[in-house]
Amino acid sequence: MKSAEEETPEVLPLSWGSRAMAPPPGVCRQSQPVPASAAVQGAGPAPSPPDWAAPAKPNTPAACPEEPGARVWSGTVLSSWGCEHYTYPSSSLGPALPLPTAPPTVSGCHELQTVGLGGPPGGYGAVVDAAPGYFLAGGGRPNGAPPALESPRIEITPYLGLHPHSQFFPDTELDALPGARRPSNTATLGLPPLDAYRDPSGLSPASSLSSRSGHSEASSFESGCSYSYVSPQTSPWQSPCVSPRAAEPDDAFPRGLGSLLGSPRPSPAASPRPGLGEDGWLAERPSRPCSPSGHKRRLAPTGSPQPSPGASPAGSPRLSVTEDSWLGAGHFPSSAIVAAINALSTDGLDLGDGLPPKARRTAEPPTPSLALKLEPACEDLGAPGPPATGFSGDGPPRKPTFCDQFLAVPQPPYTWARPRSPVAFSPTLPALDWQLPARSGPYELRMEVQPKSHHRAHYETEGSRGAVKAAGGGHPSVQLHGYVSSEPLTLQLFIGTADDRLLRPHAFYQVHRITGKTVATSSQEAVLAHTKVLEIPLLPQNHMRAVIDCAGILKLRNSDIELRKGETDIGRKNTRVRLVFRVHVPQPGGRTLSLQVASNPIECSQRSAQELPLVEKQSAASGPVLGGRKMVLSGHNFLPDSKVIFVEKAPDGHHVWEMEAKTDRDLCQQNSLVVEIPPFRNLRISSPVQVSFYVCNGKRKRSQLQPYTYLPAHAPIKTEPADEYDDCSPLGFSPQLGLGPSPTACMLPSGPPLLAPTPSTSPMLHELTPAALKAGPTLCHLGLAAPSTQDLLPGPPQPSALLQPQ
DNA sequence: GCTAAAAAGTTCCTTCCCGTT
DNA sequence: TCAACGGGAAGGAACTTTTTA
Numbered sequence: 014m015k016s017a018e019e020e021t022p023e024v025l026p027l028s029w030g031s032r033a034m035a036p037p038p039g040v041c042r043q044s045q046p047v048p049a050s051a052a053v054q055g056a057g058p059a060p061s062p063p064d065w066a067a068p069a070k071p072n073t074p075a076a077c078p079e080e081p082g083a084r085v086w087s088g089t090v091l092s093s094w095g096c097e098h099y100t101y102p103s104s105s106l107g108p109a110l111p112l113p114t115a116p117p118t119v120s121g122c123h124e125l126q127t128v129g130l131g132g133p134p135g136g137y138g139a140v141v142d143a144a145p146g147y148f149l150a151g152g153g154r155p156n157g158a159p160p161a162l163e164s165p166r167i168e169i170t171p172y173l174g175l176h177p178h179s180q181f182f183p184d185t186e187l188d189a190l191p192g193a194r195r196p197s198n199t200a201t202l203g204l205p206p207l208d209a210y211r212d213p214s215g216l217s218p219a220s221s222l223s224s225r226s227g228h229s230e231a232s233s234f235e236s237g238c239s240y241s242y243v244s245p246q247t248s249p250w251q252s253p254c255v256s257p258r259a260a261e262p263d264d265a266f267p268r269g270l271g272s273l274l275g276s277p278r279p280s281p282a283a284s285p286r287p288g289l290g291e292d293g294w295l296a297e298r299p300s301r302p303c304s305p306s307g308h309k310r311r312l313a314p315t316g317s318p319q320p321s322p323g324a325s326p327a328g329s330p331r332l333s334v335t336e337d338s339w340l341g342a343g344h345f346p347s348s349a350i351v352a353a354i355n356a357l358s359t360d361g362l363d364l365g366d367g368l369p370p371k372a373r374r375t376a377e378p379p380t381p382s383l384a385l386k387l388e389p390a391c392e393d394l395g396a397p398g399p400p401a402t403g404f405s406g407d408g409p410p411r412k413p414t415f416c417d418q419f420l421a422v423p424q425p426p427y428t429w430a431r432p433r434s435p436v437a438f439s440p441t442l443p444a445l446d447w448q449l450p451a452r453s454g455p456y457e458l459r460m461e462v463q464p465k466s467h468h469r470a471h472y473e474t475e476g477s478r479g480a481v482k483a484a485g486g487g488h489p490s491v492q493l494h495g496y497v498s499s500e501p502l503t504l505q506l507f508i509g510t511a512d513d514r515l516l517r518p519h520a521f522y523q524v525h526r527i528t529g530k531t532v533a534t535s536s537q538e539a540v541l542a543h544t545k546v547l548e549i550p551l552l553p554q555n556h557m558r559a560v561i562d563c564a565g566i567l568k569l570r571n572s573d574i575e576l577r578k579g580e581t582d583i584g585r586k587n588t589r590v591r592l593v594f595r596v597h598v599p600q601p602g603g604r605t606l607s608l609q610v611a612s613n614p615i616e617c618s619q620r621s622a623q624e625l626p627l628v629e630k631q632s633a634a635s636g637p638v639l640g641g642r643k644m645v646l647s648g649h650n651f652l653p654d655s656k657v658i659f660v661e662k663a664p665d666g667h668h669v670w671e672m673e674a675k676t677d678r679d680l681c682q683q684n685s686l687v688v689e690i691p692p693f694r695n696l697r698i699s700s701p702v703q704v705s706f707y708v709c710n711g712k713r714k715r716s717q718l719q720p721y722t723y724l725p726a727h728a729p730i731k732t733e734p735a736d737e738y739d740d741c742s743p744l745g746f747s748p749q750l751g752l753g754p755s756p757t758a759c760m761l762p763s764g765p766p767l768l769a770p771t772p773s774t775s776p777m778l779h780e781l782t783p784a785a786l787k788a789g790p791t792l793c794h795l796g797l798a799a800p801s802t803q804d805l806l807p808g809p810p811q812p813s814a815l816l817q818p819q
Numbered sequence: 820g821c822t823a824a825a826a827a828g829t830t831c832c833t834t835c836c837c838g839t840t
Numbered sequence: 841t842c843a844a845c846g847g848g849a850a851g852g853a854a855c856t857t858t859t860t861a
Contacts, residue, residue, distance in 0.1 A: 472834070568833090571832070620831065
């Protein structure tokens, strides 16, 4: 069989190369020589992957079936996860990172560092990854995680810290949080970014209120309590969300606020892109404007003061995205350190130090705008009130608010309480792209009912297409097991990616809050690091189970996202998502345990949902190298002519082996397919070999890659179906890897930089040491204190639940 | 035979329409 | 009656393949 590489020129479009091989966000990959301490990250030769990653062919770039020329990095990428989580400085340390010691070659990054201390979360990736100590251990990264590979690239230098949506806008009481057991250290700083998840410049000229879920008046009115805040631990992928001209003081306000401040922002009908003329960047946007009519079926009221639903979810330097490509671990910076820097830079709310005057000025809150926008939504936000106590069915009766007069949304049996004012900044919950296990100790967050594999997302120009449904009718549901307290918790929901890379917030899709008579589950919106998050109560009286009938999926226009500075994902054919649920369980000692579970992939496009084959489940995740076993695939759009192709990819992305599996056409149904697993090309393997397969209905009609592991002849054969193989994915993918068994639940502290193993608990559980609290954030220590790779053995990297100090 | 440009064909994205609930 | 939901399709942009020079 002819490999894809043979059919495709080796030369990739620059954009592809840069996407697929780009350095971690914020890492300024220099072409000049780099000191050893830093070079390994950006440009050094790839060290050997940790042994434990071998079965998963770590960091193996491979061609993707749909984009043969594109590099697909498959394999274990979390080799440094555990340790990264350990390297989480505390906010109590103050802004004292030894930044000046960074190598000169990352000076660019250091510029970012300086600014980044006051900049958006994404900027911290630059800070962290440029920090010298970060690269000390393990050949460049803690635990020896493979570094990024050199590749064609586009260097992106975000204007960190100058973004108007910086989290360092002085706190505002507009930025209220529901308190339902939201850990008290949750960051609540910052101006609610009106365009927090979508670039307002990309506002559809005729966006309907119903679908302007981000910060639309409609949305806010509905919820009456939408709020935004920026996660302090936001990872670099959460994007600096940088506006090209954000450094201009006059342009410092969020664009969405411009109109509120009196800047010309004509009615949507008047101009498809109002304000383009005053924004040179926008003027260049080739983004398709509106339809000739410039109207939508249901137009927003002319002259509405609401300029935009918000910003794109990620101006993120997120690494390349296609449904088939991803990057290996070596490309990922330490989110833990990112969070640490976040904490360091923001602790005590005194953010002035180290901030360039320009950045500080930019960070000043456009208070009038805020007041104008949010006043109707939550009039109580600004008023003194009780501290956040969380929602509770037994809570005090909610004072009627301004928005209540507008919406007759049925009152849930509980209310969302709000803090009087944002809580002081401190290291907190893991960033949304942190990989967390679904269970830890007695706790398990489980998807009881999976969503349908297809859900057509709606555009902002459309009306809502309703809530995500369950396959068997009804709605998806999630339950937290093992929780015995009577305190309700908050379940967070956001739209994550469904490719075979690390699970992370999807740049092109956002969760959309559904309200109405048919919605029984209360919820409210938040914006965490440019990603909309739906917060749903988990109530003991409901056995900590939540039916997700309040979540739809909003599609953002590709052009709006892709053209954002720093965004490296592409939207085309990137139409699969997952519902990602998180819960943060308070633990004794003031820490918080974070769990996460992701749903099955959901196809969100109209067309592909009708045509492309989709594998939802496979009956086996592994088998003998000799093949010959039958495997049942269940999914959609299978045809009698469907082919199942097994592929193995070389580290450089070449298909080194392809084999079509025999399919039993007699047993083929639209939703199921029986294939005979072909023998592997090498019958003498000594260790498991990770390959992939896909279902092909014809040219360009291929399912996503699914994992399959060939086991050596002498190895015990694991016969359980893939569903049991991994508790986070029905396909046997670790949600963060697409490979390997599920992570072992474990807990990590997230505060101080020095962490000592706690033998009495999971090897992943580390206690804070007094010395750690005093020692200060020595990055060298960060690396040394982190558990070694061997600590994580056996098995693939161990994403951890996060046990954090409160 | 190779390369580049142009043309043609295909796929996908976005918007709009409209019937149903 | 209205709005939300949900299926379908038009139009065009983006991409791929083929043809031509």
